[in-house]
Amino acid sequence: MRYFVISIFLISVFLSGCSTPPSSPQKAVDTKTSQRIKPPEIQLALSDDALLYSEHGAYNWTERNGDTEESVSVEADTPTVIGARMDAVELKPEEKVAIKFDSDSVPELEVFVHLEDGNTEEVALEGNTIVLPSDIGRYIYEVNGEWPEGTASYIFVVEIK
Template sequence: MMKGIKLARIIVILSASLLLGCTDKSVDQAEFPPEKTAAVEVNGSEYSIEKGGYRWVRKKGLETETVTTDHASPNQMAEHLKPIRVKPDQKVKVKIEDDPVMKVYLWKETGKEKEIKLEDDQITVPADKGKYIYEVLAEWKNGEISYTFVAEIQ
């Protein structure tokens, strides 16, 4: 009888240990949606860029959790952003945490105008003076974030 009770206790303890050991605590404790730092670098100085809309997806057991936000468009956001002063034809390096796939778009007041070539995480601003609105669309395996900055060519 004593052996049966000891064996039952051992089975209960092992079962509880296995159940607790199988829970993925890192998923529950991870920040969701994650915050990703983003900046542009001009002549060795870093400037933060404004986060816009985003979409993130994660699996929780058998369920999928999705967070999607709607945000002002880059040209609307640009109205309150302080322009980053740059020289004509200057390179601007885009730096976003965790090395996402990035696309950069030039915006006009009427909307998205065109995709800008990104080479070694850098764009080259135009030669003509003025304010230029840029959207950086960053994509990771489980989400994407739109960032905006304004460059003022002097």
């Protein structure tokens, strides 16, 4: 009888432990803080001054005000997942895209292109400008910026026609 009670107890502990749903990752620590504390918005300008649409990727940002400091960390899907749900902007081969921000600060930049075959390549920067590929296709770009206040990524998608 004692073994029966112990068996029932162990089975109930096992089942209750296995039935607990996994916790989902938190997208932002505090919604109000994450809406107020954000990295600069990116401006992706073409040669005719038209702007390309982009979406934020993940970012970590800290704002200091005197002795106080507030930080926010926002997770995001991978650039390929974000790019897959974005509409591509049709552009000409080898068009130039200037990367600017709505603040006076100048971040250290890295740009990557996520190719249709699943490969990722670093894109050469000429100042804060990139040159789009000459080959026809859909390209997901990831711009990573690093400022003294934190880091941020931005995603945009082009289709070379």
